[in-house]
Amino acid sequence: MKTIRLLGVWICLLLGLAIANLALRTPAPLPANAPADQFSAGRAMVDVRAIGAKPHPIGSAEIVRVRDHLMGRASGLGLDVFVRAGEGVRDAAKWSPRATAVGAVQNIVATLAGTDPQAPAVLVMSHYDTVHNSPGAADDSAGVAAALEIARALKAGPPPARDVIFLFTDGEEPGLLGAEAFFARDPLREHVGVVINMEARGDAGRAAMFQTGTDSGDLLRLYAGTAHQPTANSLAAAVYQRMPNDTDFTHALRAGLPGLNFAFIDDQLAYHTPLATPDHLNQGSLQNLGDQALPVVRALANGAALPAKAPDLIYSDVLALGLVAYPVWGGWVILGLAGALIVFTGFRALTTFGVKPLEILRGIAGFLLLATSAVLALHLAGRLIGIADQQRYYAVLGQFNVLLPGAGILLIGVCLSVLILQARGTGRMWITVIAALLGGACSLVGGFDPVGLGMAGAVIVLAWLSLGRAVGVWGAWLGALLVLLALTITTQALLPGGSVMLAWPLLAASLVAALVTAVGGTRDRRVAWLMTLVVCLVATAVVAQLGSWGAWTFAGVGLMEPAVLAVFAILAAPALIPLAFDFAAYRWSPIFAGVAAVAGAGLLIHAGIGDSGPTRPRLAEASHLADLSMGTAWRVSPQPRLDPWSKVVLSDGGAAAALKAYPPLYREPVWMAPTAVLSVERPVLTINRSGDRLLIRALPSPGAEVLTLRLRPSLALSEPRLNGRPLVLPTTAGEWSSLSYHAPDPNGVTLSFTAKAAGKVEVAVVEIHDGWPRGASAIPAKPAGLMATGYSDKTIVLDRGALSWEASVEGDGER
Structure with missing residues (x-):
């Protein structure tokens, strides 16, 4: 029991992160001789190799060869194929208000006829152009090849109930030109009822459904019930809607069409670079893209009716094993349950364990100290690495496999250090000095940095509010739960789709806290063992789910601001606090936490100065x-x-x-x-x-x-x-x-x-x-x-x- 109590936090962290890593792995690609009704990356790779052999930007001689290949392949599948020539326009953007792009695009349309040609069609979309100097095996040869393989799989079965239109757009890279031409002026757009878009931003990792339209509740339910090993969460969709990033799917949404947008985003060193070759593409990513898209397209094509407009849902996959989705009011139910459990825990802590209200207030300050310390540490790391220009960005990107674990280990060290100081009630002066140095360092690198200075000031104030006197585990635990509850309520009210990443860890931690307080005070060793086991299992599950979410999020935006990973450490902390406080009682615990922080910082330094090579x-x-x-x-x-x-x-x-x-x-x-x-x-x-x-x-x-x-x-x-x-x-x-x-x-x-x-x-x-x-x-x-x-x-x-x-x-x- 003593060993588990001392090492439990490390066991849960390592086991949870290992499970997260397994959840992030791509499936094995199916060979070319897989059953005809299944998606086979082995079959699709034939097209990837043909399309992604050389760079083929719009207007190039090479794109003519790619166009001929696509038309020949679609015709060979028995689809009705033709070219829709037009002119696409990208209006001036906010960051470049006097610059406009136009293109003479040649979109390719291939239609698999359904039994009811009057029924609204399913549109499967991908783009067949690349940027200059990149063969684009992933972006978007993989999407194009996946569409052809989906067409082949559908063709192998009975005719669908409605037309399935395969749109291969031209000119996506310089400004979504082909999609703009199609959705703004092509009369065929009136026949479309729903859109499935396939993209890539990198050439590895699990494919994720990262964007939907509004009122897509029924469509999301169809995806959840049909996709194989779905990967999606409503926070990604909610945040992406507010980002300046665009894909061809943007024009489908502007046209008022429902749909789903898929992409994989790992190993971004192969994003828009010569490294994006067919041999470099992770075939498991292609398989995962098809495993999710094909069942959805098949269900839409064979359905008696397309999904109707329905209120948006809050949703997330559970370690890629399945998708949990519920209405917005369900989010309030979860919050109500978590709040009731926290109230029960607080009542028991105050009446049974003698916890003082002031101790809970200091626990709140301590949890905020943990949060600001974690953000400050990674924000400074991002400033030191420096990605102000594209050249530097790709240099650091080449060290991503070191950058991510380095950031994670640094976070573990920083968060455990703060919890240990909180449990012991020491370290005010140390944190004040360190925070001042870190905050100042943020402005020494890259110019004046109000964020770094603000975080440093917050760390200093919170250190003096929370430290100086030991805080018991119940004060710290309740403080963390109350802060997380307030954050979740705010998110649920302002951005309902984003609440999923907060509500699930909150409910898990509050449930464990209520169970422990309910049986608190018992001297039955079997009950104590059981409660320790429950705490460890829940903590492991929380770390696993947050680790999966965090790795995908860090791949998307981590290089622009590494501190985004701190969010996931903060969300995991309430489930780990009782184990961390047990660890804090160990004499050498500060050394272990410090070693972790130094090791993480060392990996980040290595990532920042790492040299290039043939593979990076x-x-x-x-x-x-x-x-x-x-x-x-x-x-x-x-x-x-x-x-x-x-x-x-x-x-x-x-x-x-x-x-x-x-x-x-x-x-x-x-x-x-x-x-x-x-x-x-x-x-x-x-x-x-x-x-x-x-x-x-x-x-x-x-x-x-x-x-x-x-x-x-x-x-x-x-x-x-x-x-x-x-x-x-x-x-x-x-x-x-x-x-x-x-x-x-x-x-x-x-x-x-x-x-x-x-x-x-x-x-x-x-x-x-x-x-x-x-x-x-x-x-x-x-x-x-x-x-x-x-x-x-x-x-x-x-x-x-x-x-x-x-x-x-x-x-x-x-x-």
Whole structure:
């Protein structure tokens, strides 16, 4: 008994995290000879290898090959296939208010006919384009291949009751262009009743259903009852709705359609990088995606009716074994039960165990101290690692398998240290000094940091409120339960879907506390053993569930703010407090907790300074810039720091690269070095006036993947139109606005505005071509520790023009 009481907290932590790790594992991929009605990653990988062989961004020559492959595969499956050409638009965003993207998209639509063609159809959506320099085996070749495998599995059975439309969108990467064209203007959209979208942000990990529409209660119930090993929770869906991130599914929601959005997000070093190859893709992730999506699509396709609108639910999977879902009022029932248990526990503690109200108040302060200490420690770790730029972000991302356990071990050490000090009533001065140092360190790295300083101040105040005198286990336990109850009530009221991650640990901890107080005071050793076992089992279950939630959340947002992991340690603490207080009685417990904190910090430091290698390469970028208006040429790299390969490439002419701005192409300084002027194709740029309309026309040169028009007018222009169609493109006097056209029409792009007053406009046309220009000196191969990003190894062509006009005089074209 003594050994269990002393080591119980560690046993529960290790066992719970081990269970969480098992729950996060992907299933074994089924082979190509699996039964015809099942999803087989082995079969789907044939398409992944064909589609994800090379990068294929919109407008590239390679995407034509991918399009032909998709149409051939869909036709071979007996689907009705055709291309829906259109023009997709991405309006200016808040973070870039004068930049718009447009694309000539070619969406592929393949329909599996149902027995009732008039019934609303099921739309299965994925995108078949990639970013430049990434073969996109996961994003989104995996989704495309999964859709084809779903079509094959459905085709192997009886005809569905309704049409199943497989939409493969073009131009998702530069701004959801294909989805915008389909849901905004394609008449086939009227036939759609529900949408299933498949995406990826990384190439490993379990697939999760992370987004739904509003009033999707019945659809969620269908998913819960049909998906194999579902992974989802309503907090992720509630938070994602408030994030700036978008997928093609965004346009389905804007069109008022219900649906489910699936993705896997682990190993994000392969997200939008050359590492995203078919061989690098975790086939278990692909299997898990299909295991969840296929049964849902089959149920929707064969149902007599699609799920009706119904109130949203609170839901979560339980270690990927099944999905628990209940209405919002059910969340209040859980809170009511937890509150009643806490009241009972408090009554027993005050009347039977002699706990004073002041001790509970100090327990509240102690739990808040634990929370702020945990957040401060990981927030500082994030500041020290530093991910202010993409290059640094991917460098740290390459050490993710060290970063996550390091953050977790640091949290364990910090939280146990605070609980030990609380149990012993010591450490005020130590925490004050340490918190002041940590808070100050946050501002020493990356500039003034009010969050770090605020957390440090809170830690100091709470340390003086809660420490200095020992707090009993009941005071600490009740204090933690009361704080968590208040947080859960607030979340339930403001963000019901988010309450699931708080309510379940709260109910578990309050139930155990009530059971222990109910039998408290007994001298029956068998009852004491039973209660210890119950505490350990519940604590293990809580750690396992929170560990599963926490690892998935950390993969999504942990690199942007590692302190998000502290939330899960805080939620686990109430279930672990009695075990932690038993451990605190051990003489050497502070040393064990300190060693854990130091070990976690060491792993984080290693993650921050870890070097790259063949399997975890870093980003590199070097391109050729031909400025035709100036008659100059440059080797450029917009990366913050030059690696040895980039230095060699940029010093082609013998000149060292220097940081300089080059507007309107580069408004912030980039690395540039002069190079030989080579012959490149020239776009045709004309600027003129017709009445009160300013006309800017560009004809792309052959092979241009992207054509961008940037303009700086001397006055605000109005009524923008693109090829005669109204467009949202704000302009401001003296500021540059930008229109990027992907897969530009060889017949040209015409941008027009109304400009009645006299003025002037400067225009730049920029083209992106694949590869280095003919005649370029040999480019050395990249070492194994580097991978291309952005427009690396491409040719950028820049030309300029300008036009001045009087209020009542039409001007002529001028380059």
